[in-house]
Amino acid sequence: MARRQRSRTRRRLTLIATPVAALGTLIGLVCAPAQAAVWNSCDRWGNTALNGYTLYNNIWGSGAGSQCIWANSGTNWGVWANHPNTGGIKSYPNAKKVVNKSITSLSSLRSSYNVTVPSSGAYNSSYDIWDTDYDYEIMLWMNYNGAVGPLGSFQGNVSLGGHSWAVYKGDNGANQVFSFLRRSDSTSGTVDILPILRWIKDTKHWMGNETIGDVQFGYEITSSSGGMNFVTNNLTVSSS
Template sequence: MSRTWKIATAVVATLAASFAAVPSASAATWQSSDKFGSWSNGGYTVRNDVWGGGAGPQTIWANSYSNFGVWANHPNTGGVKSYPHSAKNIGKRISALGTLTSNFNVSRPGSGAYETAYDIWAGNNGYEIMLWMNKQGAVGPIGSKQTSASVGGHSWDVYKGSNGSNQVFSFIRTGNTNSGSVDIKAVMNWLKSRGWMGDETMGEVQFGFEITSSSGGLNFTTNSYSVTSN
C-alpha cells in the first residue's frame, strides 16, 4: 500500500468517526450544542446543562422526554462538567403524594468518569437528593457516609453533606444497574423518618448523566424514562 493511499485511508476513517460521533442526533426530533439548550415535551424539560468549568463540547438530542442522549467530549480532569437530563416538576408536599415512582433504561459507555443519576429537589431547592443508579471511573458523592439502607426498591450507601448552597443526600446503589424502577416517595419518607428533612414540597425530579470526563467523545443514551405521581 502506498504512503498516499495510507494517508487517504486514514483521513476517510477520521472523517467517518467524526460523523459517527453523534449517531442519533441527526435524525432526532430536537438537538442542541448550546451549553444550556432546553426543550419542553410532554410536561418534561430536557436540558443539555453543561455547567462545570473546563468543559468540552457536548451535543444533546431527544426524540421525546423519555428518549434522549448526548455525545460529550470532556477532558480527563476532575470536577463535574455537565448534567444532561430530563426533568419533571412535581409541586406537591411529600405527604400529599399518593405515589411518586420512576422507571429508566439507559445505554452507557464503559470508559470515562460519570454516574447515571436522579437529581431530586425539594424545599424550594434547599434539599438535593441524588440517586446514583450506576457509576464509572473516579467519581464520588458529596459529604460522608452515614449508613446503608434498603429503600425504594434498591440497596444503597447513603451520604450526607452540603455543597455550600443546599443539603445534599446521595444514595449510591451498591451495585450498578442500567434499568429499573424506583419508589421515590419511599426514599423521601425515609429521609423524613431520620429527621433530615420535613414534609417538604417536591420540586423537579431530574434524570440523566452527571459527567466528569469523557475524553475523545462518548455516547450516553436514555432509552426510556418516566415519572408517575398522584
C-alpha cells in the same frame, strides 16, 4: 472518593464559557440515532419541552469540552460528550419532570429508567430531586464509573424503593445533599422514590414536609475524553 459539586439546572451558575464549536455540533448530530431526532442542541444551556419533560444540555462546570444533546421525545434522548480527563463535574444533561407536591400529599412517586452508558470515562447516571426552594437535593446514583464520588460523609446502608443504597449526607454551602449510591450498577429498572423521601423526613428527620419540585434524571459527567455516548432509551416519572 472525589468531592461532588452541585448540579444545578434551574439556578444556573454565573460561569461564562466559549460556545461549543461548529465541529462539536456536527459530531453531536452524527452520534444521534439513525432516525432524525426531533430536537438537538450543542448550546451550553440548550433546553426544550417535550411530552411533559424538559430537556437540558446543562454544561455547567468549568473546564468542559464539547457536548451535544438530541431527543426523539421527552423519554428517549441522549448525549454525546467529549470532556477532558480532569477533575470536577463538567455537565449534568438531564430530563426534568415537575411534581410540585408535598411529601405528605404524595401517594406515589415512581420512575422507570433504561440507559446505555460507556464502559470508560468518569460519570454517574443519577436522579436529582429538588424541593421547590432548592434547600435540599436528593441524588439517586443508579450506576457510576471512574473517579467520581458523593459529597459528605457515609451514613450507612439502607434498602428502600426496591434498591439497596449506600447513603451519604453533606452540605455544599447552599443546600443539604443526600446521596444514595446503588450498591451495584443498574442500567434499567424501576425505583420507588416516595419511600426514600419519607425515610429522609420521618426516620432520619433530615428535612421536613418539603414540597418536591423537580425530579431530574441524567448523567453527571466528569470526563469522557475522545467523545462518548450516553443514551436514555426510556425514562418515565409518574406521581399522584
